[in-house]
Amino acid sequence: MSADLHHNDITATREADLRRFHLAHLALRTHADDICRALAALRPGEVEKAAAIGRLWMIYEAAARGHDVAESALCWPVVVERDPSFAEVQADMDKQHQVVDEQARTASNALNRLAEEACRATIADAVEAMAALRQGIEDHFIDEEDRAFPRLAATFTDEDLDALERRRHRMPKDMRVMFIAAEDGAARRANARDLVAALPLGDRIRLALFWRRHYRKIVAPVLAIK
């Protein structure tokens, strides 16, 4: 009985492992930086290079949206249900997600126009839109990591994290593989071994055997734009 109580105490005070959330933020920061740098180096008429940026952008946009939707729909409502005082932070996070969404839409339009024609004006627009988005996600992530993550860590359970993992498995496989490869790639480039270790073992094995080549195929051409 007392052993049970003691066990309950430990589980009640243990913090949820949020490394996958930090990994997602790292991947979104890293690849936004990659796109910003490549755009800054792009010259008019470089159609192939613009197309390479466009391919990375399409994956980026889907990953960013999926991440924000998961937080807004699956994480913050759980926290607020168990800790009603989180409502204020939740409202701020939802507002910030809307701001970032709008910046992503502007960037998407600019990158689509760039894919049609890589001229001085479309490049300048894309540079500007991506810079705004990069700053937007930074402002949001800093606040989210500061005010929302500690509350999430205090409230979330292993079952909640398992539910998020099951949701990842319901994504189309190509997309899931690309997102994991992007997270792994960003963590390796940042030398963040603890974050790589947060990926499930089976995924780490498949990354080493197969999936990293998908990442290289998409990201290497963008990193080569100088």
Ligand SMILES: [Fe+2]
């Ligand atoms: Fe986030």
